[in-house]
Every structure is written in C-alpha cells, then in structure tokens.
Amino acid sequence: xxxxxxxxxxxxxxxxxxxxxxxxxxxxxxxxxxxxxxxxxxxxxxxxxxxxxxxxxxxxxxxxxxxxxxxxxxxxxxxxxxxxxxxxxxxxxxxxxxxxxxxxxxxxxxxxxxxxxxxxxxxxxxxxxxxxxxxxxxxxxxxxxxxxxxxxxxxxxxxxxxxxxxxxxxxxxxxxxxxxxxxxxxxxxxxxxxxxxxxxxxxxxxxxxxxxxxxxxxxxxxxxxxxxxxx
Numbered sequence: 001x002x003x004x005x006x007x008x009x010x011x012x013x014x015x016x017x018x019x020x021x022x023x024x025x026x027x028x029x030x031x032x033x034x035x036x037x038x039x040x041x042x043x044x045x046x047x048x049x050x051x052x053x054x055x056x057x058x059x060x061x062x063x064x065x066x067x068x069x070x071x072x073x074x075x076x077x078x079x080x081x082x083x084x085x086x087x088x089x090x091x092x093x094x095x096x097x098x099x100x101x102x103x104x105x106x107x108x109x110x111x112x113x114x115x116x117x118x119x120x121x122x123x124x125x126x127x128x129x130x131x132x133x134x135x136x137x138x139x140x141x142x143x144x145x146x147x148x149x150x151x152x153x154x155x156x157x158x159x160x161x162x163x164x165x166x167x168x169x170x171x172x173x174x175x176x177x178x179x180x181x182x183x184x185x186x187x188x189x190x191x192x193x194x195x196x197x198x199x200x201x202x203x204x205x206x207x208x209x210x211x212x213x214x215x216x217x218x219x220x221x222x223x224x225x226x227x228x229x230x231x
Contacts, residue, residue, distance in 0.1 A: 004029050004090070005219075009040055009042060010046040010082060014155050016034070016038055016052065016053055017036075018031075018044075018051055019031055019036075019136070020127050021063070021088060022046075022051050023049070023050075023051060025046055025048060025094070025096060025099060025101060026052060027099055028063075029042070029046075029092070029094055029101050029133070032044055032092055032101065033092065033132055034152070035114070039090070042054065043103055044103075045101070045102040045103070045157070045205050046099075046100065046101040047098075047099065047100045047101075047102065047152070047156045047157060048099070048156055048160070049099070049101070050069075052152055052156075053147060054146075056146065056148040056208035057139055058146070058147075059146060059175075061174075061221060061222050062144075062146070062174040062222075063144050063146050063173045064114060065222055065224055066172055066174050066212075066224050066230075067088075067089060067106065067144055067225070068224075069210075069224035069226060070084070070105070070106055070142060070144075070170075070172070070224075071088050071106055072119060073180075073225065073226035074106065074108065074142075074172065077135075077206065077208070078108065082110070082111075083110060083206075084108060084109050084110040084111050084112075084113065084114065084139070084192065085108070085109055085111075085114065085120060086106065086107070086108050086205055087106070087107040087108075087109075087119055087134060087138075088106060088108065089103060089104070089105045090103055091103060091104075091107065091133075091134060092111055092133045092134070093107055093133075093134050093135075093141070094133060094134070094135050095135070095136060095160075095163075095164035096135075097163065097164065097165075098160045098162065098163035099126065099163070100157070100160035100161070100163075100165035102157065102160075103144050104141040104142060104143055105143055105144045106140075106141070106142035106170075107134065107138045107140065107141050107142075108126075108138060108140040109134075109138040109139055109140075110139050110205075113138065113139055113179040117136070118136050119135070119136040119138050119209050120134070120135050120168065121132055121133070121134055121135075122134070122135050135218070137138050137164050137165050137166055138166060139168065139205045140167070140169075140170065140205050141161055141165050141166055141167045141168075141169055141170070142164070142169075142171075142172070142202075143157060143169070143170075143171055143172070143174040143182075144172045144173075144174070145171070145172065145175065146175070147175070150174055153171065154171070158171075158184070160189070160192050162186060162189060162191055163189075165186065166186065166205065167185065167205055168180070168183060168184065168185055168186070168203060168204065168205045169184040169186075169191050170183055170184070171184060172212065174214070174222070174224075177184050179212065179213075179214055180192070181201070181210075181211070181212035182201070183202065183210065184191065184202055185203075197231075198211075199211045199213075200229065200231060201229065206228070207230075208228045208229065208230060208231075209228065209229050209231040210226055210227065211226050212224065212225075212226050212227075212228050213225050213227065
C-alpha cells in the first residue's frame with residue numbers, strides 16, 4: 001500500500017492538518033490524544049479505515065440540549081442505583097477489534113464491565129492517575145444525529161459498535177418536528193430496534209423502559225426530558 005501524505009482539511013476557512021500516520025488506528029489514536037490535535041474546533045472519528053473530520057458547530061436546540069438532558073437523566077439513574085460510570089462527550093472511545101476510535105455523545109459502563117476489564121481507562125503517559133481514553137466495550141453508547149454526522153451515526157458507527165459487541169446503541173435525531181429516539185439492542189451481529197409501546201422502549205442494560213420527550217419552554221425553545229419506568 002502506498003504511503004499517504006498529510007492532508008489539509010479546509011471547512012469555512014478553518015484548516016485542520018491530518019498527519020499521514022493517522023490512517024491507521026494506532027496512528028489516529030496517537031494524533032487524537034496529542035497536543036497537535038485541534039480539539040477546540042474539530043471532532044474526528046476513525047472507522048472503516050477512514051478518518052472523518054467534523055468541523056460543524058453543534059446545534060443548540062437539536063444537539064446540545066438533547067445531550068445535556070440525556071447526560072443529566074441517565075446520570076441520575078446511574079447514581080441512584082450505583083450502577084457504574086458515565087462518560088460524557090469528548091471522551092475518546094477505542095475498540096481495536098471493531099477498528100473504531102471516536103467520541104460518542106455519551107457512554108455508560110457497569111461496575112461489572114469495568115471490574116472484568118471489558119472496558120478500561122488508558123492513563124496519560126506522564127500522569128499515572130489521569131486518564132485520557134476508554135478502551136474496549138462499554139455497555140451503552142449514545143449518538144445524536146446532526147447534518148454532518150448523519151451517515152456516520154446511522155450507518156458507519158452503527159456497524160462498528162455492533163462489531164465492538166456493545167449491548168445497546170441509543171440513537172437520537174431531533175432535527176425535525178418528529179423527534180426520533182431509538183434504543184437499539186445487539187442481537188447476534190447487528191442492532192435491532194427495541195420493542196415499543198406508546199413510545200416506551202425497553203433497555204436491557206438498565207432493565208427499564210424509556211421515552212424521550214420534548215416541549216416548548218417559557219421562551220418558546222425546546223426542553224427535553226428522558227422518562228423511565230419499569231415495564
């Protein structure tokens with residue numbers, strides 16, 4: 001295979017230099033965790049042997065608010081039951097078997113998963129107790145679809161997370177009037193939609209059913225809430 005040269009990516013007059021070494025999983029991880037990575041302006045994913053760069057600003061109404069609500073509401077359940085650990089966005093998740101390294105909007109791992117070493121925290125080289133990456137298979141990943149991430153979230157990462165044997169993939173698309181919320185559960189080698197009744201979807205990871213709703217707040221903008229029940 002011919003060696004790749006460094007690539008300059010220009011979007012809206014913003015330039016990101018992707019080094020030639022980043023077209024391997026290990027090379028991508030080294031770059032994504034280095035001081036050279038422009039994490040203040042870019043999100044990057046390694047999947048299917050490709051490097052995907054997202055320089056688009058995050059939509060407040062259809063992305064940031066959803067992510068915040070899910071982090072709060074799932075976090076409340078995890079804390080109340082002392083179930084495990086949550087990792088919010090900008091944490092790099094790598095699974096070598098699946099050939100993927102990316103930053104999900106949310107990850108969750110049970111204490112059993114962490115104790116068994118199915119997911120481990122990779123320490124910073126110079127600081128033993130400071131961690132910069134999670135490696136392996138969490139119990140849950142969440143992705144919120146944006147215009148620039150549609151193909152990645154709906155297809156590429158869905159397949160990669162299945163290869164990584166992640167038990168559940170929660171997918172949210174809040175860009176249109178019809179709010180889309182799916183709990184996808186791993187069945188064999190692919191994800192299948194959870195059964196739904198009245199908008200409630202079953203999570204095997206939590207043993208609860210969930211429904212994501214939204215309503216207009218007092219200034220006319222969206223407010224999101226993840227409700228849960230035993231069903």
